[in-house]
Amino acid sequence: xxxxxxxxxQQLAEEIADGIxxxxxxxxxxxxxxxxxxxxxxxxxxxxxxxxxxxxxxxLVEARARSGFYVRATRxxxxxxxxxARPSAEATPVAISELVYELLGSTRxxxxxxxxxxxxAPHLFPFDALARSGARAMRRxxxxxxxGALTAGDEGLRQALRRRYALHGVPLAADELVITNGAMEAxxxxxxxxxKPGDVVVVESPTFYAALQAxxxxxxxxxxxxxxxREGVDxxxxxxxxxxxxxxxCWFMPxxxxxxxxxxxxxxxxxxxxxxxxxxxxxxxxxxxxxLHAAARRPPPAKAFDREGGVLHCASFSKCLxxxxxxxxxxxxxxxxxxxxxxxxSSLATAIPPQLALVDYLAQGGYDRHLRRLREALAGQQxxxxxLVERHFPAGTRVTRPLGGYFLWLELPPAVDALALHHRxxxxxxxxxxxxxxxxxxxxxxxxxxxxxxxxxxxxDAALRLLGELAHGA
Amino acid sequence: xxxxxxxxxQQLAEEIADGIxxxxxxxxxxxxxxxxxxxxxxxxxxxxxxxxxxxxxxxLVEARARSGFYVRATRxxxxxxxxxARPSAEATPVAISELVYELLGSTRxxxxxxxxxxxxAPHLFPFDALARSGARAMRRxxxxxxxGALTAGDEGLRQALRRRYALHGVPLAADELVITNGAMEAxxxxxxxxxKPGDVVVVESPTFYAALQAxxxxxxxxxxxxxxxREGVDxxxxxxxxxxxxxxxCWFMPxxxxxxxxxxxxxxxxxxxxxxxxxxxxxxxxxxxxxLHAAARRPPPAKAFDREGGVLHCASFSKCLxxxxxxxxxxxxxxxxxxxxxxxxSSLATAIPPQLALVDYLAQGGYDRHLRRLREALAGQQxxxxxLVERHFPAGTRVTRPLGGYFLWLELPPAVDALALHHRxxxxxxxxxxxxxxxxxxxxxxxxxxxxxxxxxxxxDAALRLLGELAHGA
Numbered sequence: 001x002x003x004x005x006x007x008x009x010q011q012l013a014e015e016i017a018d019g020i021x022x023x024x025x026x027x028x029x030x031x032x033x034x035x036x037x038x039x040x041x042x043x044x045x046x047x048x049x050x051x052x053x054x055x056x057x058x059x060l061v062e063a064r065a066r067s068g069f070y071v072r073a074t075r076x077x078x079x080x081x082x083x084x085a086r087p088s089a090e091a092t093p094v095a096i097s098e099l100v101y102e103l104l105g106s107t108r109x110x111x112x113x114x115x116x117x118x119x120x121a122p123h124l125f126p127f128d129a130l131a132r133s134g135a136r137a138m139r140r141x142x143x144x145x146x147x148g149a150l151t152a153g154d155e156g157l158r159q160a161l162r163r164r165y166a167l168h169g170v171p172l173a174a175d176e177l178v179i180t181n182g183a184m185e186a187x188x189x190x191x192x193x194x195x196k197p198g199d200v201v202v203v204e205s206p207t208f209y210a211a212l213q214a215x216x217x218x219x220x221x222x223x224x225x226x227x228x229x230r231e232g233v234d235x236x237x238x239x240x241x242x243x244x245x246x247x248x249x250c251w252f253m254p255x256x257x258x259x260x261x262x263x264x265x266x267x268x269x270x271x272x273x274x275x276x277x278x279x280x281x282x283x284x285x286x287x288x289x290x291x292l293h294a295a296a297r298r299p300p301p302a303k304a305f306d307r308e309g310g311v312l313h314c315a316s317f318s319k320c321l322x323x324x325x326x327x328x329x330x331x332x333x334x335x336x337x338x339x340x341x342x343x344x345x346s347s348l349a350t351a352i353p354p355q356l357a358l359v360d361y362l363a364q365g366g367y368d369r370h371l372r373r374l375r376e377a378l379a380g381q382q383x384x385x386x387x388l389v390e391r392h393f394p395a396g397t398r399v400t401r402p403l404g405g406y407f408l409w410l411e412l413p414p415a416v417d418a419l420a421l422h423h424r425x426x427x428x429x430x431x432x433x434x435x436x437x438x439x440x441x442x443x444x445x446x447x448x449x450x451x452x453x454x455x456x457x458x459x460x461d462a463a464l465r466l467l468g469e470l471a472h473g474a
Numbered sequence: 475x476x477x478x479x480x481x482x483x484q485q486l487a488e489e490i491a492d493g494i495x496x497x498x499x500x501x502x503x504x505x506x507x508x509x510x511x512x513x514x515x516x517x518x519x520x521x522x523x524x525x526x527x528x529x530x531x532x533x534l535v536e537a538r539a540r541s542g543f544y545v546r547a548t549r550x551x552x553x554x555x556x557x558x559a560r561p562s563a564e565a566t567p568v569a570i571s572e573l574v575y576e577l578l579g580s581t582r583x584x585x586x587x588x589x590x591x592x593x594x595a596p597h598l599f600p601f602d603a604l605a606r607s608g609a610r611a612m613r614r615x616x617x618x619x620x621x622g623a624l625t626a627g628d629e630g631l632r633q634a635l636r637r638r639y640a641l642h643g644v645p646l647a648a649d650e651l652v653i654t655n656g657a658m659e660a661x662x663x664x665x666x667x668x669x670k671p672g673d674v675v676v677v678e679s680p681t682f683y684a685a686l687q688a689x690x691x692x693x694x695x696x697x698x699x700x701x702x703x704r705e706g707v708d709x710x711x712x713x714x715x716x717x718x719x720x721x722x723x724c725w726f727m728p729x730x731x732x733x734x735x736x737x738x739x740x741x742x743x744x745x746x747x748x749x750x751x752x753x754x755x756x757x758x759x760x761x762x763x764x765x766l767h768a769a770a771r772r773p774p775p776a777k778a779f780d781r782e783g784g785v786l787h788c789a790s791f792s793k794c795l796x797x798x799x800x801x802x803x804x805x806x807x808x809x810x811x812x813x814x815x816x817x818x819x820s821s822l823a824t825a826i827p828p829q830l831a832l833v834d835y836l837a838q839g840g841y842d843r844h845l846r847r848l849r850e851a852l853a854g855q856q857x858x859x860x861x862l863v864e865r866h867f868p869a870g871t872r873v874t875r876p877l878g879g880y881f882l883w884l885e886l887p888p889a890v891d892a893l894a895l896h897h898r899x900x901x902x903x904x905x906x907x908x909x910x911x912x913x914x915x916x917x918x919x920x921x922x923x924x925x926x927x928x929x930x931x932x933x934x935d936a937a938l939r940l941l942g943e944l945a946h947g948a
Contacts, residue, residue: 097815097819098815100818100819101815122617122620122621123617125617125621127612127617127620131609131612131613131615131827134608134609134612134827135605135608135609135613138601138604138608139602143597143599143601144596146596146601146797146798147593147596147599147797147798181655181800181825182821182822184820184821184822185655185820185821188819188820192691197671197693210819213818213819214820216819217666217819217820219670219671323620323621324620324621324823324826324827325825325826325827326655326822326824326825326826327825342691344574344687345571345662345684345687345688345690345691346659346691347656347658347662348656348658348800349656349800351655351800351824351825351827352798352800353608353798353799353828353831
């Protein structure tokens with residue numbers, strides 16, 4: 001995706017961040033002084049201050065009094081990242097829904113600290129501006145536009161989305177966008193469009209439980225593929241798997257995978273799309289966290305490399321702008337017609353008022369400003385949570401350090417029963433998402449997904465501390 | 475359902491309407507004078523005038539200058555109603571979706587007179603009041619209520635719906651309501667909750683094409699049951715069918731069936747629920763037209779007779795209040811938990827802004843006034859359309875006279891190819907819904923469903939006349 005829309009200071013911050021990630025700048029090293037940087041780069045001191053400030057809010061550097069900015073030592077040695085799972089290559093029927101419902105269904109209680117939740121804190125979203133946009137849009141609207149809504153969705157919204165993808169270097173075909181009732185409906189329709197009962201679908205390991213639930217509902221079988229906690233699906237393992245058995249589809253999250261937070265590098269995404277195109281296997285791409293990158297640039301979705309219409313790209317506004325509005329979409333490539341027909345017969349159309357509120361909001365131009373603030377808040381909170389995990393959890397705990405999204409994936413010492421820990425935490429008004437939810441064969445028994453999307457929740461630090469203490473005894 | 479909320483004049487009008495329907499008052503007969511009626515009933519002249527006015531707007535009586543009110547001769551002899559279909563009792567796989575999409579998918583063009591549409595005219599709905607309600611509701615709302623929405627839907631809306639059903643004599647259990655993305659999603663979730671691929675589902679004959687599409691999508695088989703154009707499903711035929719083969723569910727529209735407009739009398743609904751309870755077969759009840767009754771009282775849904783939680787009652791605001799808002803619901807009896815889990819994994823939740831707009835609108839108290847105006851407009855337009863059909867369509871055309879909803883079902887002379895007629899009408903900018911859409915085996919070849927929900931559309935009369943002329947040559 002293009003960096004053309006970054007300001008001076010963002011470009012500078014991103015270059016320094018890349019240097020830190022690549023190891024050019026090492027933990028504890030001092031950044032060049034503001035004066036030095038001004039001279040080297042030909043920029044103003046305020047640009048440098050803004051850049052250093054952004055790096056600080058991302059937790060990459062820290063200011064030391066009267067001394068300057070230093071690269072933070074938050075990166076722990078490689079061994080502390082969870083190990084990649086080694087799933088069996090056998091296809092298994094899925095029966096996870098009851099467990100998901102039992103463990104997560106009752107956690108909307110306001111008393112509970114939502115470490116198991118799938119959503120960030122509500123105060124992070126511009127609901128007032130959205131409500132004003134909704135009121136303005138509905139007042140101006142002729143009745144015929146409300147009832148005349150097509151199954152594919154409001155044309156104004158589809159145009160706005162196409163423009164946004166094009167700015168990010170992903171041109172979409174005119175007819176491939178279908179607006180849906182959240183990304184969840186998009187993913188489900190796409191899965192239906194490319195499978196029939198009994199088919200085999202490849203998912204990541206661990207994988208998002210909603211993917212497993214969708215497979216279960218459609219009577220499909222899951223095969224899990226080895227997935228690196230940092231760089232996502234192992235292309236070699238996937239290639240072997242495709243040689244071994246007929247596969248109807250892959251359902252992956254190439255950017256900020258849930259629960260790992262893994263980000264496939266662009267060249268790996270490109271290789272993935274090419275491999276699947278050779279096998280004529282469609283890729284259902286769940287990109288709901290794509291906008292929540294900690295680095296300055298949005299990572300390209302796998303869709304950016306799709307030449308043959310084989311990628312069914314799904315996303316929504318639910319995680320980045322408007323939870324509860326249930327506006328998602330799919331750019332379904334050569335399957336768009338099939339998806340639209342399925343949408344027509346399963347829910348007919350997506351509600352018009354939320355779509356029009358979003359069209360108006362996007363036209364006002366505040367979306368990117370909101371996203372920048374949201375990303376900074378999430379990145380800052382991730383750093384805070386990582387420090388707490390390092391301090392309070394048992395020795396031997398491994399934890400991911402995702403470059404986006406708002407989840408941490410913890411691999412606790414093998415002796416810890418994460419499901420028992422979940423129940424004990426629940427009794428103390430803390431929810432968690434235990435690892436058994438994230439595979440068809442309930443393998444991740446000493447793993448937890450933690451939501452770190454709740455900055456400014458005063459209860460958060462204490463909850464994380466308590467959870468760590470409970471883990472010591474579990 | 476209770477008549478306790480009818481005003482004096484509505485009660486009087488309804489009694490006279492019942493007399494006309496029962497044949498006590500015959501076509502051409504003069505109603506008692508206003509003075510006579512005042513004396514007999516002990517009511518005021520304005521009450522009588524209002525009652526006669528309502529009967530006139532329903533097309534049941536007509537005023538003759540300086541002479542009084544007369545029962546209208548619109549009821550044609552019994553033989554002109556379409557014959558009941560005699561479906562085969564064989565279960566057949568369904569493949570109708572492509573045809574539906576092809577014939578109806580492109581008819582939202584504003585140039586086209588929408589006789590084939592499934593929706594009434596947009597000007598019949600209070601969109602301005604709904605938009606004001608939506609703006610008010612969203613301004614007042616704490617962010618946590620937007621994001622905290624449960625899969626089952628906004629609690630305020632669920633309470634408002636329960637109150638409304640209770641007023642109509644249908645008490646719902648506290649936990650059986652799930653708010654959905656229109657009735658279409660409700661019906662689909664219910665069907666999924668009670669079937670697995672390969673199962674047999676009983677539908678009416680003819681049946682709503684969306685039911686056939688849902689069966690097709692879920693890999694189910696359809697069996698059609700004999701259905702009377704006036705009184706709906708033949709209970710004896712259904713009993714035979716249930717003896718012959720295992721049936722996973724019935725999907726029926728007991729009130730104002732689409733396309734027939736058939737209304738099962740209360741005792742037939744009761745017998746249906748009892749029969750299915752004996753066989754432990756769930757009934758998926760599509761009641762989306764229940765509020766659009768031409769008579770003064772709302773017909774009870776089959777759900778009113780459900781003692782064992784075997785009726786999965788589905789309805790929405792899309793046909794009676796807020797098209798495009800996509801707010802429907804199901805009261806799914808003992809299957810409510812399963813439906814909620816399916817909803818969670820297929821679309822997570824229903825959009826909040828439209829739900830809150832409806833909660834606010836219902837609290838303002840204008841809904842019943844709106845419904846009365848809507849029913850009168852639809853009943854008046856049905857009478858107008860019936861006169862045009864009688865005047866302009868070929869001899870031998872049979873047509874239904876539904877007591878609610880906004881569809882007419884025409885059985886044209888057997889030589890007429892309704893699909894060819896559809897295409898010829900389409901070329902003249904008139905859409906129709908040809909009979910082949912309404913069965914799994916495409917039996918209704920000389921039948922048409924016509925939408926008469928567009929009063930005040932100046933093009934309507936000419937379109938119906940032209941369609942009749944085209945039918946002569948088809």
